[in-house]
Amino acid sequence: MKVAKNRRATGARSPSRRKTAKAAKAPSLPLSIGLLPNLLGYNIRRAEIALWRDFSRTVGEGEVRPALFSLMILVEANPGVAQIDIANQLDIDKATVVGLVHRLQQRQCVVCQQSTLDRRRQGIYLTERGQKELNKLRQEMLDHETRFTRLFSSQELAQLFALLRRIHP
């Protein structure tokens, strides 16, 4: 069955989803939801949607995706890092990283130049402006995190992390 080429096709994560979701709430009959609540994938996805919704409302004025934040964190922790190493680390494709880096370059948040670690490679470095942006984003990100982590005791949270890491080893 050919239905949707990819997730992008339906805009499931577009800002419009976030904006219309509230308006769409209406009294309705309780649905029978079949096997969904017993599926691991369903529960992970629902949790991710809840986190994504809060993230996009509160971090980077709704204009920053989690992958972009992660990329900036990696560049900060690894000055001169190569795009390919970012792609491998975040488990996203090279083309995506190229796109994100390009946007950050346009915003003058990073520069690409000959790596001091490996002169054959182009390395990515945060600019002063990028560092400032990241510091602001990090605080917003930590506030966002706290809204969810406070739902758990520290023991429960450690347990949740350990279980999730079995899924993404």
Next chain:
Amino acid sequence: MKVAKNRRATGARSPSRRKTAKAAKAPSLPLSIGLLPNLLGYNIRRAEIALWRDFSRTVGEGEVRPALFSLMILVEANPGVAQIDIANQLDIDKATVVGLVHRLQQRQCVVCQQSTLDRRRQGIYLTERGQKELNKLRQEMLDHETRFTRLFSSQELAQLFALLRRIHP
């Protein structure tokens, strides 16, 4: 900072990501990954990526998104369900549901007609073809699930579900 309008902009979940990810693997220095591993959002997202990658390789010949599967399950369990109730149940926006239903109509997997539950509403019903497709998808979905749930004891899995449900109440 205006960087990415939404997740779609970078194609993070496009099939091309899945195809190129393997080719992109190359020996590289271990990166310092800063605060990422201690973020709930990061761990949920990484787990979701791992599940999504396996799902898109093995369910519906790579052409079916999880949301579409969930929608078909809801229509099967609630014949005549309204689009708005699907949107509310799955926590996705109405426009996304309209798009998914439209695709399923084109594939003759569902029909929309006056609801037997509420005659003022249009209800969605699976066709015979849709039911057949769903039965095949469900089996593929359960095989996909098993590849992940077997990483856990039944007690651990129950615990993981309980913790995830606190995030998406």
